Amino acid sequence: MPRPRADALRNRERIVSAAREMFVEFGPEVPLDEIARRAGVGNATLYRHFPDRQSLVREVVVYVMSRTTEQAERASADEADPFCALRRFVHAAADERIGALCPMLSGDFDADHPDLHAGRERLDGAVLGLVARAQSAGRMREDVAVGDLMVALSQLTRPLPGTGCLNMDRFVHRHLQLFLDGLEAPARSELPGAAATLEDLRSTA
Incomplete structure (x- = not known):
């Protein structure tokens, strides 16, 4: 399989980092669109990396x-x-x-x-x-x-x-x-x- 592009890897890291912060602050049920917003990516980008x-x-x-x-x-x-x-x-x-x-x-x-x-x-x-x-x-x-x-x-x-x-x-x-x-x-x-x-x-x- 082709290696992920550098920008895709950066987006994934930003999503995971933002999710960790928000899970700590608000618990694991925090809306995913709020996580995407904090990570600075669109909802589609989040779901492309994490479908659920x-x-x-x-x-x-x-x-x-x-x-x-x-x-x-x-x-x-x-x-x-x-x-x-x-x-x-x-x-x-x-x-x-x-x-x-x-x-x-x-x-x-x-x-x-x-x-x-x-x-x-x-x-x-x-x-x-x-x-x-x-x-x-x-x-x-x-x-x-x-x-x-x-x-x-x-x-x-x-x-x-x-x-x-x-x-x-x-x-x-x-x-x-x-x-x-x-x-x-x-x-x-x-x-x-x-x-x-x-x-x-x-x-x-």
């Missing part, structure tokens, strides 16, 4: 997962201290609005699509690596697992209903830092219950 809402939502989810994975890999490569790498990743993932994905992953969303499966596997592996290195170095408490990290990250970065997310931004990194302080070893308390694994998260989805 589900295909656009899927592309946004894959896009956010890919960018978040890159942040995890970059932090791991750049930071000598494994807990500093984990801390850097968590704050970077917050800036990617990873918590805003949660409302999109419901209804008739195809969570088993091959693109999503591949993106999820890559992200899971990158985050598992960060946590494993931090715990092996004695820098992160042993009674938590990746699921605990992802639950807190998703909840703390998910826009609250009825609030303007831009007004809440100033609290996100502050509260994430409080959470991260609680992950450092040595542990200052005993946690109730068992550590949450990625398998636990999948079983409750």
Whole structure:
């Protein structure tokens, strides 16, 4: 098949970027013509790339997962201290609005699509690596697992209903830092219950 033209690729990127912004601000049901308007393209251009809402939502989810994975890999490569790498990743993932994905992953969303499966596997592996290195170095408490990290990250970065997310931004990194302080070893308390694994998260989805 012929490669897409450069202008077509730029339009696709603009649509996905605009969709991510508007999904964060207004939720996944935002009108597609509003997304096209923010992207600076016509409705026909949007539908040429994404024939329905589900295909656009899927592309946004894959896009956010890919960018978040890159942040995890970059932090791991750049930071000598494994807990500093984990801390850097968590704050970077917050800036990617990873918590805003949660409302999109419901209804008739195809969570088993091959693109999503591949993106999820890559992200899971990158985050598992960060946590494993931090715990092996004695820098992160042993009674938590990746699921605990992802639950807190998703909840703390998910826009609250009825609030303007831009007004809440100033609290996100502050509260994430409080959470991260609680992950450092040595542990200052005993946690109730068992550590949450990625398998636990999948079983409750």
